[in-house]
Amino acid sequence: MNHEPAAHTSRTFAVGQLPSGGSIDVVEHTYRGAEGPTVSVIAGQHGIELNGTAVARRLGDRLSTMSIAGTVRVLPVANPPAMDHRSYMGPAAYDVVNPNLNRVWPGDSDGTLTERIAAYLWDRLADSDAIVDLHSGTPEMLTHVRYCDDGTTADRLATAFGVAHLLVDEPPKSDPPRTTLRNAASQAEIPALTVELANSREVATEAVAAGLEGVTNVLKTMGMVPGDIENTPTQQVLRDDIPAVCLSSAGLFEPASRVTVGDHVQVGTVLGTVHNPETFELVETITADRSGFVYSLSRGGANAAGERVASLASRASTADTEQD
Ligand SMILES: [Zn+2]
Structure with missing residues (x-):
């Protein structure tokens, strides 16, 4: 695959409206090199899970100095109301029906606030060749990458990410109700990873480093970034x-x-x-x-x-x- 210096652009788009009239804006960074696949990296669906957002900035810095093939789209704060309120979910005052963004994919542009945010974001993500959704677990959760056994390349990308524990799920039932981003992507035949980087509520150096290397490894295995994957640990695949x-x-x-x-x-x-x-x-x-x-x-x-x-x-x- 041909690689060219990545050109960085960013844009802001409104995903919802606050009661006071202001808009809820999400920033999207795009790093585009030579022709190739499109990978979307999304963080901050849950407002206290900060390691993914910290990974996003470092990934942007890294890609800005690299030659790549294809396009990496980075959404560092997918759910601004949740981060602003320092809460796992968006404020219940705005959406008591569907406060958890990662339960309403692919969203509904006529639905509740959270469903609308998901619908706007899904419009951005639906053309992806792969999606990496960065989360942080609790201190008592193993760092792991979760994927669906759905016949896409999700298993290969999960292995490439390079953490010691993988958690595999059955593919979602056809036409599920509103669901996780991973399941909605699986339904759309887009390989998707949910990455749980311990810990939430803090920026943990090791978790951020593991996340940055993991995303880079996914890009390497898709041929978008030159180089080989190094130091893959012994991996255990667990079934939920x-x-x-x-x-x-x-x-x-x-x-x-x-x-x-x-x-x-x-x-x-x-x-x-x-x-x-x-x-x-x-x-x-x-x-x-x-x-x-x-x-x-x-x-x-x-x-x-x-x-x-x-x-x-x-x-x-x-x-x-x-x-x-
Ligand atoms: Zn989460």
């Missing part, structure tokens, strides 16, 4: 086919000190306890009812009944890189 571990009772959840993310637990392993914080009564002991890898585990909290405190996944395979 185990129901989330949720509390049946409200109370103060405390995780078991012997369990940590990345552990493989057996049926019956104690994951934590729930006490009534006022009466000291032990109301529930949370155990794994399936064996699997713990890829997220609450560090404890005042929880309502039904809230998720742990996520387990089964082992799908170990990618080929283990033998290399």
